[in-house]
Amino acid sequence: MIRKSIIGLIILIVIIIASSLVGQISDSLRSQDRLSEQAETVSRLEMENRELKKKLIDIQSPEFIEEQARNKLGLSKGGETIVIIPDSKLKSILYASESAKEVRLPNWQGWFKLFF
Numbered sequence: 309m310i311r312k313s314i315i316g317l318i319i320l321i322v323i324i325i326a327s328s329l330v331g332q333i334s335d336s337l338r339s340q341d342r343l344s345e346q347a348e349t350v351s352r353l354e355m356e357n358r359e360l361k362k363k364l365i366d367i368q369s370p371e372f373i374e375e376q377a378r379n380k381l382g383l384s385k386g387g388e389t390i391v392i393i394p395d396s397k398l399k400s401i402l403y404a405s406e407s408a409k410e411v412r413l414p415n416w417q418g419w420f421k422l423f424f
Contacts, residue, residue: 366372377383384390413421 382390
């Protein structure tokens with residue numbers, strides 16, 4: 309009787325230890341997955357950081373500053389003249405070129421019209 313209770317107690321202890329080990333193994337696997345996800349995030353952020361540093365260097369260059377001053381602020385260098393085309397003229401020119409594209413004659417009619 310004592311022997312059966314000791315065997316039962318040993319089996320109970322083995323079951324408790326096994327369940328504890330299974331829990332620790334599953335926690336370890338989940339930790340490994342989280343670690344690999346975080347490593348991917350770190351590498352992605354490092355790549356983004358390198359790209360942003362390159363962009364910062366480009367933005368700080370005198371050429372970029374000059375381009376922005378010309379395009380967005382309408383500034384010019386000394387001796388240059390700024391030409392502003394009114395919207396109405398610009399639209400009429402653009403619409404004229406679009407209508408010219410629409411009227412397209414067949415090739416033989418174009419040659420016929422050119423010579424006769």
